Amino acid sequence: MPSRRAVLALVVCLGGICAGCAIFGETAAVWGICSAAVLICGYFFDRFEKRDTPSGDIALTAVMTALAVAGRLIFAPVPAFKPCAAVIILAGIYLGAEKGFAIGALTALISNFYFSQGIWTPFQMTVWGLTGLAAGLLGDKLKKSPAALAFFGGAAGLVYSVSLDVCSMLWLGGGFSAERFLGLTAASLWFTVSYMVSNVIFLLLFVRPSARVFGRLRDKYGPGR
Amino acid sequence: MKPLHPVCRLTAVMTVLICLMFSRSITAVGAGLLGGLVCLGLLCGAKSLFKALFGSLAFSAAVSVIDPLFSHRGMTVLLFVNDRPYTAESMLYGLMLGLSLSGATLWLTLCRRLLTDREILCIFGRISPKLAMTVSMTLGFIPRLIEKQKRIRSAQQWAGLFAGSSPTDRLQSSAAVFMACVAWSAEAAAGAARSMDSRGYGTHSVTYSDSRRLRRADLVFLTVQTGFTAAAVIFMALGGNTDFYPTIVFGRYEPLLTAAVTALCLPAIIFLAKEDIQWKLYTSKR
Structure with missing residues (x-):
């Protein structure tokens, strides 16, 4: 049963979103998806905050986020070919869905401190967070089958690129236009393919060593799933 | 803006950012971008100012040229591309989008200059200590x-x-x-x-490294910024945005919206200009 405070918070948030949609008119779609992204991240961060998290889990979340961010920084000279989505997926698989979300969302937030923050940050946080969450939920199946893992990685790259295209299109205003969407998708096709291919390659390269590292960590210290 | 509490500095950026992101008024967006450029010039010098100015203008020009290729609305046809009209209204709409995106990026750059990582963590540490600790450890x-x-x-x-x-x-x-x-x-x-x-993690409540409290000047600043943001949002709702289609019509409340956005940028400009003048006056003349 949700508490009265939670219900009140939900009502206030929904009221704010509806009022914003009414006020902002043409930019209502941007306001709506911005609010949805902030709400999704806020919900999972609130759960992370309220849960009785042991120190090991916090340290592991921090270090995996650092690893994903460092991956993005190290591979910065190669556009769109980065291991961060692969690290987020592996973190989701081996550390659990909620930690996967936190690692994905924080990776987008912190890595954009080094690249550049923008209107895309909340969407990147949500998409990478949900990628980590989905990887955690499908963890057992993905661990058993490299083909399923490769398919998941490719799909994650595709969803990430298309989601950012949809956000860019809505930001341009004028609602959903098939012509504009196709134009944006065609312009970012090379990036989409790079995201998909890099995810598949890095996942297949990292999956076995990761299983060994996380297995050893669990046996030695206990944290992890 | 260092004498102000970090919350005030964050508010100064976020309030302008809200107006830049959600307003569709070409004059208000232009005012926001101009305010950001002045702040950048005062904070980082003329070289950074010209670099940002050139980047913003080039980006806005590129968007204004590309947008009519995808949007064919508008009455003033300039030419036909693949038998589709290329209109002046779409060009101006693209210019507004370019100014808005450049302005938002510029104010986010300013946010990084006005607030250090530690100050951002101090602000969010009070709301979400566990998350702030995770971010802090990640940055380390x-x-x-x-x-x-x-x-x-x-x-x-x-x-x-x-x-x-x-x-x-x-x-x-x-x-x-x-x-x-x-x-x-x-x-x-x-x-x-x-x-x-x-070190006893989880055995006692969290304490904060930052002990700064909001002073009267900070509260006045926050009230003024919130007031102008509310005014800007009201003017947007009443019809402060530019109507681009079918022909360009400036909104009834557009001058007031532009004035509200300018007023939102002014406190940051005044504080930064004062600091800049003080710095120059106190420098040794020998």
């Missing part, structure tokens, strides 16, 4: 990881491993270094967790 681990990666790569090269220069060899080499970093990170996390436990 990143340079260590990059340094570790360099050392492992160097050690592997000196040991004669992954000497090939083909793309496959380089990828394998990078993957091997990265996995070594993963293994090191896992051990570092376990070490950090033991260190946290030995």
